[in-house]
Amino acid sequence: MELNEEQYERIAQALDGRQVELTDEERQTMACIVRDEDWFGRTAHAAAPARAMGKAAASIRVALHGRTRIVRIIANVSAAAAIAAVLVLGIMMLIDLGRPVPVAPGSQGIPVAQLEKFIQPGEHQAPIKLLSMDLDRFEADVALMNMPESQASPVKNKLDSLENELDDFLLKNS
Amino acid sequence: MEEKPSAAAISQAQTGRAEGFEELLKRYGQRLFGYFLRATGSYHDAEDLLGEMTLRLVRQIKSYDDHGRFEPWLFRIAANLVRDRIRRRKANPTRLSLSAEDESGQSLADDLPDRPSDVADGLMAREMSHKLQQAMNELDETTRNMILLRHFGGLSFKEIADTFDCPLGTALAKVHRGLTTLKKRLEGHKQEIIAEMM
Numbered sequence: 001m002e003l004n005e006e007q008y009e010r011i012a013q014a015l016d017g018r019q020v021e022l023t024d025e026e027r028q029t030m031a032c033i034v035r036d037e038d039w040f041g042r043t044a045h046a047a048a049p050a051r052a053m054g055k056a057a058a059s060i061r062v063a064l065h066g067r068t069r070i071v072r073i074i075a076n077v078s079a080a081a082a083i084a085a086v087l088v089l090g091i092m093m094l095i096d097l098g099r100p101v102p103v104a105p106g107s108q109g110i111p112v113a114q115l116e117k118f119i120q121p122g123e124h125q126a127p128i129k130l131l132s133m134d135l136d137r138f139e140a141d142v143a144l145m146n147m148p149e150s151q152a153s154p155v156k157n158k159l160d161s162l163e164n165e166l167d168d169f170l171l172k173n174s
Numbered sequence: 175m176e177e178k179p180s181a182a183a184i185s186q187a188q189t190g191r192a193e194g195f196e197e198l199l200k201r202y203g204q205r206l207f208g209y210f211l212r213a214t215g216s217y218h219d220a221e222d223l224l225g226e227m228t229l230r231l232v233r234q235i236k237s238y239d240d241h242g243r244f245e246p247w248l249f250r251i252a253a254n255l256v257r258d259r260i261r262r263r264k265a266n267p268t269r270l271s272l273s274a275e276d277e278s279g280q281s282l283a284d285d286l287p288d289r290p291s292d293v294a295d296g297l298m299a300r301e302m303s304h305k306l307q308q309a310m311n312e313l314d315e316t317t318r319n320m321i322l323l324r325h326f327g328g329l330s331f332k333e334i335a336d337t338f339d340c341p342l343g344t345a346l347a348k349v350h351r352g353l354t355t356l357k358k359r360l361e362g363h364k365q366e367i368i369a370e371m372m
Contacts, residue, residue, distance in 0.1 A: 008350070009343035012331035029350070036353035041325055043306050043360065048207030052221040056203055059225045060195040063232035 003029055133162070184244060187235045195235075199228060202245075206252055209326035213256040213319065214263075215307050223255050230255065249327030250337060253319060260315070302360060309359040317352040324349055 003011075003026065011030045014020040022030065180201070186194025206227055211220035230251050238247055310318055316338060323329045323337065335345040 003347070005341065005343040005347070007343070008346045009341065012335075012342045012346040015346070016330040016332050033346070033350050033353070036350070036357055037325065039357060040321065040353055043302060044208070044212055044325060046208040046211045046303070048204050048220075048224070052207055052224055053199070053203050055221060056199055056224045056228045057196060059228040060192060060199065060232060063229045064190060064192055064195070 136162075184235070184238065187231070188238070195228070195232065198231065202248060205326045205328075206248075209249065209252055209322050210256065212307065212310060212326070213322055214259060215311055219259060223252075223259060226255055227252055243333070245328050246333045246337070249323050249329065252327070253323060253337070256319070302363070305360055305363040306356065309356050309363075312359075313352050313355065317348045320345060320349050321352050321356075 007023075007026050007029075010020050010022060011026050011033070014022055014026075014030060015033065180197060183194045183197035183201070187198055188194070203224065207220055207224050210223040210227075211217065214220060214223070231248075234251065238244065310321075313321075320334050320338065324331075324334060329337065331342055331346050331349075334349070335342045338345065340348075
């Protein structure tokens with residue numbers, strides 16, 4: 001007997017466990033399908049040999065081990081990259097500390113006294129003081145360049161005297 | 175066939191624990207092997223695909239949504255593996271091992287349980303298994319896969335229809351006609367085998 005699409009659909013719903021009203025013809029077909037499925041199940045049975053199951057179990061262990069290893073490698077690489085980044089940053093900061101920072105026109109310079117608060121007195125105190133003086137002078141030069149002529153001469157005088165003091169200091173410590 | 179998958183095994187597997195995967199393999203390994211064997215007709219391919227399946231399972235288990243049924247999800251992966259294997263085989267045709275021994279010295283018939291107490295029945299079963307495989311290979315790929323996913327994967331007809339993107343009635347009609355064809359072919363072979371054994 002040949003059923004139409006709708007009839008097959010109702011039978012499929014019934015086979016899937018839904019409550020469906022079936023005609024006698026549909027019920028017969030459903031019973032036939034159930035019998036055929038049972039027959040197929042008995043005929044198509046194929047047991048997996050122990051070797052195949054053993055190989056599959058081994059694949060699981062290999063796959064899991066591989067994943068753990070990959071995760072560990074990624075973690076190690078990430079950690080190494082982070083350490084390298086910190087090192088590079090540190091080196092860059094050290095380089096930057098040793099370089100005089102240009103001061104924007106009009107901004108306040110760091111007075112020597114304030115610098116000395118942060119720097120422990122010791123054997124490098126003299127060169128640091130010199131460096132600070134140098135910075136002050138550089139800042140003053142920049143400020144002078146932006147200053148009207150009338151205000152500039154007292155500052156220039158002050159700078160000249162500072163320069164003299166610096167020369168004296170260098171002579172004493174040479 | 176309607177055994178419930180262990181939620182604990184699935185969640186263990188999802189956290190990458192070997193016990194979870196081993197439990198899933200214990201529960202579904204036989205059915206997956208049967209599916210691969212009947213879908214490819216090759217013992218060697220079935221063994222190989224079962225190994226590949228476990229690798230896929232390890233990779234994809236996290237994508238399994240707990241709300242859906244596990245079996246359709248699992249057997250869809252298996253069906254994709256079979257489809258890829260068949261495509262590759264079509265691109266590089268090699269011999270099939272239906273009754274002849276393959277590279278590992280196994281044949282399709284070798285997997286059947288030995289029943290030395292009844293040699294005639296054993297021979298009949300082996301021969302029928304071989305003939306079934308031949309008959310299955312003559313079915314179109316969709317029908318064959320529907321029948322196999324229904325039997326080994328325990329898929330409902332609704333799930334089969336969704337998997338093959340076809341109406342529910344069409345899915346059942348294909349399975350019904352496919353099973354009828356197989357049964358007719360095998361009944362004919364059975365008479366021949368009985369006559370040969372007499």
